[in-house]
Amino acid sequence: MLMRLNDTVSRKQLFFGMFICFVGAIFYCYEFILRIIPGVLQTELSIALGHISATTFGQISALYYFAYSPMQMPVGMLMDRFGPRRLLTFACVCCTIGSWMFTLTSSMFLVGAGRFLVGFGSSFAFVGVLSLALHWLPRRYFSLMAGLMTTLGMLGLVYGEVKITEWSERIGWESVLFFIAIVGSGLSVLMFLVVRDGPEGHQSNKHPLPEFFRNVLKVLMSPEVWLIGFVGACLYTSLSVFGELWGKTYLEQAHNLTKVEAARTVSAVFLGWAVGAPIAGYLSDRTGRRLLPLVLGAILALICISIVLYWPGLSYMSLNVLLFLYGVFSATEIIVFIMAKECSGAQLSGTVFAATNMIVTLGGVIFQPLVGKLLDTFGDSGIVEGEHIYTVVDYQVALSILPLSLLLVTILAFFIKDHDHKDHPIN
Template identity: 40%
Template sequence: MPMQANNRILSFSIFRSIYPWVIVSCGMLFYCYNYFLRVSPGVMQPELSQAFHITATQFGALAAFYYYAYTPMQLPAGMIYDKFGVRFVLCAACLIAVIGLSIFITADSLTMAKTGRFLIGLGTAFAYIGTLKLASIWLPPRRFGMVAGLATAVGMTAGTLSQKYLTHALETIGYQAALHTALITGIALSVIIIVLVRNRPPHQHSSLYDMHTPMNIKQLWEALRIIFTNPQMWLIGIIGCLLYLPSSVFLDLWGIPYLKAVYQLTPEQAVLISSYTFYGWIISCPIIGAISDKIKRRRLPLTATGLFAAFLLCFVFYSPTINVSALYAIFFMIGFCCGAHPLCFALGKENNPIQISGTAVAVTNMLIMAGGVIFQPVVGKLLDLHTSSPISADGLPTYAASDYTFALSVVPLGVALGIFLSFFLKETYCESQAKESDEKIFTPRHLEPAVEPIAN
């Protein structure tokens, strides 16, 4: 009997140590689903352009409709998590993305396709924030930087597999049928979330670090005041936006068309080379996050890796001749260098009171993802402005290698600007830099009604 009791205790102990990671993994799965939906237009660019008879400017706008919902929703997403908890919100968000995907699949007009992309962005806006929120609830604070990097790495893995799957599926069954599997996957994922995810550990009670005490409207506005009046938050968001351009503009949308046009690659070759950027990102995100946690520095990894990424991007875009075989190594290193950008989320968290970490990380993500809103359509517009190639047989513009080089110059220029701005970041040393007066605003005693004095 004592041995059986010890075995039960051991099993329970193992379960308690694994279960938090199971819950955080549910958030990561939703982020993977988000990544599939985000990168799919880049693979389907010729098919979508022909289906809706659109130019590069219109295609960039169609893809950007995802960001038109995704980016501004980062702020209310964080506040919604802070107020209502993760479980129900994450499940509902997944279902909204599924509805958007079903509209996109059945779209027979550009307007309907844009509506679908908008709803996809609306639902998936909760994915990454939800993952980080779960990590801040269920895991020790020292794991936050690693989880931020690991979540991005897992999402990048999904992006790689998504591109390969879609490239094969487009040749056999078409883009609409190819997306039906994703539709079923989204429904299954929403069920998994509602079954497994819980808002907080059962042993967690109200304390200074209770992340789930609902905030009233006054406290929400106070949280926004603290975040938006902090100059470091604006700097963190802008730097993150610029350092993320290789993903939000190049990798997510224009990278595969660029490789096919400039290097005359087949779709399979272009996807394979592009996937090496994902591989570099996958490897570096958790490594750089763990190193940052170990050395207790955030700014140094951001600046050092960003500098090398800018050099490699300039080499890709402006070098007269690059051997195709060398592109694999170059794109891998670009991804590796860009893997430090999740540290911006850790910086956002550490520059604000822990009780509003969801809102702080959401604001950071909103500013970072603004790159897709601004620059995906800009690249399309620059392509249309720069092209002098003849119209194709189907009546659509064609784009030469020089057109893509000109339009995509915004990427290395943006990364270079991000490096310059990073020198103005204040190091947090992996510790909270929040003012004590701001921390007290959100302590439980401030949430409780005042007690009337007893009359003597």
């Protein structure tokens, strides 16, 4: 009888834990949707902000990464100290306020501050949900949860890219952003009421600050970690540059797609990442090779994006297939996290993962505004009725960053040591 009672309690606890993780995962999906809003509503926001240049628009969008990237280092320590419930609720509130501030287009400062606040809140999402999974779910489900999180985030981008575009055409972009802020408010309340740190409540794990800073300094002083992270940033441009910001307007201009068609086509990149990320990780572990799948992925992604950029007259179906494959091959980026850990040692794995993710996402800080600057520098189409107009050639020149960054991956690979993986023999 006692055994059955314990089994019942365990099942209830498991289902409750799964529900808590599901609520956290909704927030993770929500912040991913917020990430792509500038790219989805680029034309509308540029006009509302006073017909701003591509350089300025890229800088505003990159404010997300100005907050998100440096927060990757302390977020794990904060999660240990304060627990996921309080921090995820706080983070969701920050994202909600930031998304609402994005509707205040009368003030460039408030729009920029809102974008920064969204990036700050989003930085807690992935680590927070993994922390919930670690406390609530059996250990055997942890890796599955991590993989599902990546896939869920990409699927959120697929859905958000298309739906935000459709809704903005029906009810106006201001109403869409206001609705997104309302959803965030409800999610913040749900997070506070439902989420719990663990079955036994929060047990603070206060790591000594001197030790934390020593570990951070040790990792950041490693040239190999920076090199590996930069390689990851180059592969991540498929999301940070094309998928999140500049891809939709390029497809509208170069391939004469409608806004909805362009949104659906860009979402193929996200879908490709959702499929490619777990495959890349599996193949790398299965073969015991890191650099080989990374370089092959970069070369194949280079071919796909070059065709999209420089081959005129592609059909709608061809564009979708090519961009899906571009996402699949770019997803080999996830291998850089394992490479960084293997070159630094398992004892610093948490700090290494955080540092690598920081370096990878810093690419958004650099590349998003750089494309805008190139558009304004080389674009000679001028301004029509107060709106900046860019030709297909302007976009091709500016987005040449994408194939060049992938070419750089293949060159930098020669300077990275492929560590021996005796635990993963080739079968």
